[in-house]
Amino acid sequence: METKSEKLLSELKKLANVGNIEGSAVVARNGLMIASDLPRDVDERRLGAMSATMMGAVETAAITLNKGTIKRVTAEIEKAILVAMGAGKKAILVVSASPNANLGMLMVEMEERVKNIREIIGV
Amino acid sequence: MRTGIRILDDKIGEIPDNVAVLLSTSPGIDPASFGINIMDTALKNNSKCVYIVNNKPASAVRREASTMGLDLSRYESNNLLYIIDAFSGYMGIHSDEKHVVENPFETKNILDEVKKVQGDIIFIDSASSYIDMKEEVEELLRMIETLKKKMTVVALFSAWEYEKEIVKSIKNNFDAVLNIKPVEEVTIVRQFLFPEKIGWKKIKPFAVPVKVLKPGGVKVYFPKILVTGPYNAGKSSIVKSLSNKVVSVDRMGTTVALDHGYMDYKGFAADIYGTPGQEDFDPILQYLADEAVAVILVVDSAKPETFIRAKDMLSKTKAYGLPIVVAANKQDMGNALSAEDVKRKLGLPGDVPVCPTVATEKKGVELLLDELTERLMR
Ligand SMILES: Nc1nc2c(ncn2[C@@H]2O[C@H](COP(=O)(O)OP(=O)(O)O)[C@@H](O)[C@H]2O)c(=O)[nH]1
Ligand SMILES: [Mg+2]
Numbered sequence: 355m356e357t358k359s360e361k362l363l364s365e366l367k368k369l370a371n372v373g374n375i376e377g378s379a380v381v382a383r384n385g386l387m388i389a390s391d392l393p394r395d396v397d398e399r400r401l402g403a404m405s406a407t408m409m410g411a412v413e414t415a416a417i418t419l420n421k422g423t424i425k426r427v428t429a430e431i432e433k434a435i436l437v438a439m440g441a442g443k444k445a446i447l448v449v450s451a452s453p454n455a456n457l458g459m460l461m462v463e464m465e466e467r468v469k470n471i472r473e474i475i476g477v
Numbered sequence: 478m479r480t481g482i483r484i485l486d487d488k489i490g491e492i493p494d495n496v497a498v499l500l501s502t503s504p505g506i507d508p509a510s511f512g513i514n515i516m517d518t519a520l521k522n523n524s525k526c527v528y529i530v531n532n533k534p535a536s537a538v539r540r541e542a543s544t545m546g547l548d549l550s551r552y553e554s555n556n557l558l559y560i561i562d563a564f565s566g567y568m569g570i571h572s573d574e575k576h577v578v579e580n581p582f583e584t585k586n587i588l589d590e591v592k593k594v595q596g597d598i599i600f601i602d603s604a605s606s607y608i609d610m611k612e613e614v615e616e617l618l619r620m621i622e623t624l625k626k627k628m629t630v631v632a633l634f635s636a637w638e639y640e641k642e643i644v645k646s647i648k649n650n651f652d653a654v655l656n657i658k659p660v661e662e663v664t665i666v667r668q669f670l671f672p673e674k675i676g677w678k679k680i681k682p683f684a685v686p687v688k689v690l691k692p693g694g695v696k697v698y699f700p701k702i703l704v705t706g707p708y709n710a711g712k713s714s715i716v717k718s719l720s721n722k723v724v725s726v727d728r729m730g731t732t733v734a735l736d737h738g739y740m741d742y743k744g745f746a747a748d749i750y751g752t753p754g755q756e757d758f759d760p761i762l763q764y765l766a767d768e769a770v771a772v773i774l775v776v777d778s779a780k781p782e783t784f785i786r787a788k789d790m791l792s793k794t795k796a797y798g799l800p801i802v803v804a805a806n807k808q809d810m811g812n813a814l815s816a817e818d819v820k821r822k823l824g825l826p827g828d829v830p831v832c833p834t835v836a837t838e839k840k841g842v843e844l845l846l847d848e849l850t851e852r853l854m855r
Contacts, residue, residue, distance in 0.1 A: 357505055357659070359505075359666055382664035382665060382768070383664075384701075384764050385701070385735075385750065385764065385765065386664060386700050386701060386768060388666075400724065400737055403735065403737045404726070404737070407761060407764065410761045410765075411761055414760040417760075444663070444664050445664065475664075
């Protein structure tokens with residue numbers, strides 16, 4: 355039987371096959387790493403902690419604005435695009451892509467994976 | 478010998494000579510990482526080791542060791558470690574190794590090769606592959622009986638779905654059985670080591686949280702220790718003094734997101750999360766604090782007026798119920814209250830230790846860590 359982590363990893367592996375995606379991870383909203391498929395030189399625990407904090411801070415900003423819930427956070431970095439998207443109550447999906455990635459395509463792919471990730475995690 | 482895994486060593490004591498230890502891991506957890514790490518500890522303590530591998534090339538063992546940051550080559554070149562290749566022969570492929578069992582189907586050949594090198598401890602990677610190859614377990618048990626007369630045996634075992642009877646008879650033949658299993662927590666999956674049987678000592682059941690750090694090796698590991706406390710108390714400084722590798726998201730001199738550090742102390746490893754102190758940031762406290770296993774509360778000993786806020790932060794981070802230690806920080810300030818006075822003024826439960834610290838000079842931090850790890854061991 356496949357464990358939860360293995361199932362999540364196979365979802366992330368599907369993202370690895372999408373052009374321009376360089377790494378991805380399922381991170382708990384509290385910052386702990388649940389599953390990751392990241393380049394070896396990336397400090398995954400730190401990326402997890404920071405992504406969750408980023409998501410939490412933007413979420414709080416959104417509530418403060420009274421403009422509804424947050425769909426995703428996109429950070430445009432010199433040599434990457436970093437996207438974090440909620441995946442149920444407990445987790446977020448974080449993807450790092452190259453700057454020339456097609457954002458629309460990226461979102462569609464991420465939303466597909468998020469559906470499955472939510473199902474695997476269960477909330 | 479000792480395993481090098483804190484808590485486990487403290488509870489099971491020295492492993493006697495000429496015993497057989499079974500190290501069994503659930504599917505998905507590689508027992509080799511644990512075996513190699515225990516071997517590294519033994520080598521550092523001047524034991525001579527033999528590592529016999531039958532399920533992967535010998536080079537894969539060296540590679541695994543090196544990703545854990547362990548260097549086996551100097552032991553090999555000093556004849557303190559012999560890695561015996563029993564894999565190539567099984568696969569029918571050529572081997573460039575110095576120590577090879579040409580035909581591992583015959584147990585005698587394995588024993589002969591071991592006899593040539595000798596050692597204090599032998600690691601068998603793995604007993605499960607041996608059983609799979611032989612399609613029975615008796616031969617393995619006889620081999621271990623023979624080896625045990627000369628040395629301590631550590632057999633690695635991947636607990637695939639073997640018949641209950643088989644597993645029972647294997648475990649009966651070992652002096653000690655250590656199981657490593659995944660445990661699903663709120664969000665993450667942690668690994669715990671459960672001693673199932675310790676032949677030389679009566680023990681109460683216990684579990685040790687472990688993780689294979691690459692690099693770092695096997696550590697008793699806590700995924701989140703929270704450092705919280707009022708604005709300017711010295712939280713970021715405490716996180717820095719606890720960690721070997723740290724980042725702080727500080728803007729204009731104060732933490733606006735979190736401090737994140739890695740602690741590695743006397744065999745314990747943990748990720749440290751430091752929170753902001755200002756109330757404006759309270760909404761993200763809940764994310765940072767969630768699933769923490771212990772809390773370090775930092776207060777400025779010269780500012781007792783902030784203690785109410787300190788206790789408020791303990792409630793907000795849901796710290797009550799977790800092990801808590803307090804750093805009575807800034808002891809170098811002329812008007813600092815003593816740790817005893819800080820304790821009295823805070824009014825926390827009597828068993829919560831309050832340690833005097835000067836975070837910027839790393840003073841008192843060891844004692845703080847000892848108190849913390851002592852509580853994590855319970
Ligand atoms: N004198 C003294 N200053 C300290 C000590 N610990 C921290 N500080 C200083 O107090 C200020 C706030 O420290 P920081 O670690 O950023 O506090 P935080 O806001 O709780 O994260 C900085 O200027 C530190 O250098 C200490 O033990 N003694
Ligand atoms: Mg700070």
